[in-house]
Amino acid sequence: MKIRSATLRTFTTVHTWVGLVAGFALFVAFYAGAITVFHHELQLWQSPHAAERAPETLADAQRLLDETLRRHPKAREHVGMLFPGGESPHSIIYWQDEQAQWRFATLQDLAGSAKPAQAGLSELVNALHFSLGIPVAGTYLMGIVSLLYGVALFSGLVIHLPRLVQDLFALRPGRNLKRFWQDAHNVVGVLSLPMHLMFAVTGAMLCLLFVTLLALDPLVHRGQLMPALPAAMDTAPVIAPAGEAGRPGTLAMWHARSVEVASQQGQAAFEPAYLKLANATDRNAVVEVTGESPGALGPLGAVALDANTGELLGTQLPGSRDANHATLASAYALHFGEYGNAWVRALYFLMGLGGAFLFYSGNLLWVESRRKRRQVQQGRAQVNMARATVGVCIGLCVAVSAAFVAAQGLEWLAQRRVLDVDAGLAWVCFGAWGLCALWAALRPPVHAARDLLWLAALVTALVPVAHGLATDWWWWTSAAAGQWGLFSIDAGALALAFGFAALARATSRRAHAGEPNSVWSAVRGTT
Structure with missing residues (x-):
């Protein structure tokens, strides 16, 4: 395919600068997004003894619902609840109090608390992925970044179209660092292009x-x-309370009735996951049961019932949804890999790490392409970009691993004294990230990269050690007991630790054996 050189230069410029502007945010989103694929497993991993507790039953969940409605009258207006099952073996219920603040309760904490128990780590990682940890504005910022991401993908594809086939599997290691990073960037980008387009949209x-x-x-x-x-977002109709007492149904009835309705509409494997109950104990009580239908692209669907009689009020199930619900369900499932089994989620985890590498390598390629080969002193822009890449990207890896280690220590302390675990996790994560960025700003880029990569390897290797010491669930005992969620997190941390160590060794070799006139060389004291 022949493309004019002027057109290629234009698209190269667009690709470069859009990638640089959005690259740091996208690295954070992809690295955190790879981990948040295991959102539910993280909650079990953080909880000290959740894996040892017997799974709750519908009868246990019914007791939690009854006690919450009795103790907290405000919850009768609108309350949500997780069924015990695949997503979580233990129920949790949530509502808004008189001050419009969310409250969460379990059978172990019927009084309720401002935050769900043992969810701080998964929520922190999800916040990094969805909003960079910035409240409110961060979500909209990431939306704009996603649009820029789409522009970078399109422009990158145009750049590589003329040599797409011959360069697709070309990975040429050697002394030419720019060529190696260019090859690696191209291979990862082109092979994963369909997934990246989906993530951007x-x-x-x-x-x-x-x-x-x-x-x-x-x-x-x-x-x-x-x-x-x-009406656009929910399945259940909005009905005002009648002000008269009703004869409320039970969780077992709502569960069985929703499964029956879904089966009648061709979703025989429908499994209720959570519910929303409005006007509880009132004659006009309405319940919306949301569950998953395996095999559907957007597996989440909902059945709305009269909470007293079980009469069907509406459905939004796979195969019979309106366009709005079908689009939202499919978008969510595609973005997080919710439509597949454990192998699909493992693929999403690898794709997330690959995406993070794509933006990291893009920054390195920019630095290397502007290297001054005939002088030791490199330009300020190249040095600052190298420092920013090391501090933000590698610093994030250190910070997330530090939060994992801290989660086990803080949960252990919380069993012995009053402690805000979620606040502690945030302090550890963002504090470690800031210190890494400061270290990268003060050190020559090559030394900062080597130091932080070894630190990332060490802290990440401590993740399964901290988990084992705090809970007695080591990766081999998790595997032996069939606790594959716990095992996958600990084993994944060890794999990442080995990866960071390999990158640290490669960085050290480059510093002493690579071309001397570079920000990544330590041979002649590059600063």
Whole structure:
């Protein structure tokens, strides 16, 4: 395919600068996103003895619901609840109190708390992925970054179209560092292009959903967006309370009835996961049961019932959903790999790490392509970009691993004294990240990269050690007991530790044996 040289230069410039502008945020999103694929397993991993507790039953969940409605009258207006099952062996219930603050309760904590138990680590990683850890504005920022990400993908594809086939599997290691990073960047980018396009589209959609709704409100809803929103997002109709007591059904009835309705609509494997109950104990009580249908692209679907009689009020199930619900369910499932089994999620984990590598290697390629080969002193822009890449990217890896280690230590301390585990995790993560960025800013790039990579290897290797010491669940005991969620996290941490160590050794070799006139050389004291 022949493309004019002027066109290629234009697209190369667009690709380079869009990649640089969005690259740091995308590295964070992909690295954290790879881990958040195992969101539910992280909660079990953080909880000291959750793996040893017997799974709860519907009867246990019913007792939790009854006690919550009795103790907390505000929960009767609207309450959500997880069924014990595949997502979590233990129920949790949540509602908003009189101050519109969320409360969470379990059978072990019927009084309720402001945060769900043992969910701090998974929520922290998810916040890094979804909003860079920045409240509110971070979500919209990541939506814009996703759009820039799409531009970078398209421009990169145009650049490599003329030599796509012959360069696809070309990976040429050697002294030419620029060529090696170029090959690695191209191979990862081209082979994973379909997945990256999907991530860009679904990421922008999920982050900018409400911005898009507000923008289209005058055209679609004629300024009546908020009244129309429940029907667009939920399955159950909005019904005002009658003010008269009803005869509420049970969790077992709602569970069985939703499975029956789903089976009648061709979803025989439908498994309820959570519910939303409105107007509890009232004659107009309504319950919406959401569950998964294995084999569907967007497996999440919902059945709305009269909570007293079990009468069917509406459904949004795979194969019979409206366009809005089908699009949102599919986008969510595609983005997080919710439509497949454990092998699909493992693939998403690898794709997430590959995406992080793509943006890391893009920054290294930019630095190397601007290297001054005839002088020791390199340009300030190259040095600063190298320092920023090391501090932000490798620093994030250290920070996330430090949060994992801290999670086990803080949970152990929380059993012995009053302690805000979630706040501690945030302090450890962002504090470690800031210190790594400071270290990278003060040290020559090659020394900072080597130091932080070895630190990342050490801290990541401590993840399964901390878990074993705190809970007695070592990776081999987890495997022997069939606790594959625990095993996958500990084994994955060890694999990442080996990877960081290999990169640290490669960086050291490059520093002493590579071409001397570079920010990555230590031979002649490059600063």
